[in-house]
Amino acid sequence: MTGVTRRFGQTEALRGLTWDAQVGEVTCVLGPNGAGKTTAMEIATGLQHADHGEVRVLGRDPWGAPAEHRARVGVMLQDGGLPQSVRPGPLLRHLSRFWSDPADVEQLMTRLDIPAFDRTTIRRLSGGQRQRVALAAALVGRPDVVFLDEPTAGLDPHARRDVHALIRSTADDGATMIVTTHSFDEAERLADRVVVIVAGRVAAAGTVTEVAGERSLEETYFALAEEGPA
Template sequence: MSLQQVTRRFGATQALDGLTLEARAGEVTCVLGPNGAGKTTAVEIAVGLQRADAGTVRVLGQDPWGADADHRARVGVMLQDGGLPQAVTPTTLLRHLARLWADPVDVAELVDRLELGDAARRPVRRLSGGQRQRVALAAALVGRPEVAFLDEPTAGLDPHARREVHRLVAGIARDGAAVVVTTHSFDEAERLADHVVVVVAGQVAERGRVPDICRRSGAGSLEDAYFVLTDGALR
């Protein structure tokens, strides 16, 4: 997955300003940045929900804007607003989605790993926010995607559920997928990321392995490095 010198403007707002972002197969790339930095816009461009104003976008060798069904079948997506149907149960939804894929994950196993339990038999509208979050993640991963874009996948989850999500995400990367995770959690990035990208004002402020980012910024932790990178840019 590669975004090269991508720009995107909404009226007077420059959401992306020459953003370059890459994610390799078999690795987790965590994208950090303040609210409004352009993280979600970048993800939506990468999955073909928005079109870049300029720059080059390639996912699995294709421009995702207008990509065909075969391309989309190789990509898993979890957005902040999952758009889940409200009247069906998670089990019904996931079994339906699984039938659309050639080699889906076992639905019962996925439900068990995400600890949905009895919630999997209740309509989505009756689930808690954390439960809906886990259903959206399951929907993104049930098809064994080659590339997965996960926008804040653990937001609202308790620590135990968050740890299981981390294990699941790391596992799909080990199986060969390129995984892009946007997050506000420094702990999550330190646990999951092979590479971290810090985005500020629509540009990449820093990228690399956590130890390298800390060393270059003169910080003792990723959190400290983040504030070194973002405080000056946001003043």
């Protein structure tokens, strides 16, 4: 994204937002509620359009992109968007048929411990279980770019560790991973680079060391949130 702006009535959600993410890396996006993270993610995935500025994902503007482009992008949103009356396994096997070279569904389910609750319909799953199914749905097509909105929200420590390992290995296999999170520990553990968004602009971007220096990422984050973007 370069110089991206987005306004809703009198509210300027994004004010010249500029940041990027690299192939084979995990980029963690942090920022307080209302900073513009969700708007930025929805623009990057083609769910919204920018008012001004340039957006490029896999070399093209995602707004109005054809099916061939969308097939290369995996998305996990906060609300999940999963059908409620089906079980996880049949859903993921059905989704896998939309791609010519999908992931191994059984292996993906096992990595996320989905077989443990596969006899339960999605509407009856816990929040953490639905998170795991939504993550599997985002990854089953083996996308080149993956946007994950707080993928470990509601997960217990064991499940969080499994999700971190899956995100890391997916990046190591060559995918570009963009993860929004409110967890400083998660960002420090996962991120090759972090982007801190404050009031619709990038307040800092780089490796954790480049952004935080000798301070913790948490200390740096709160200092940036109080100062606002430069």
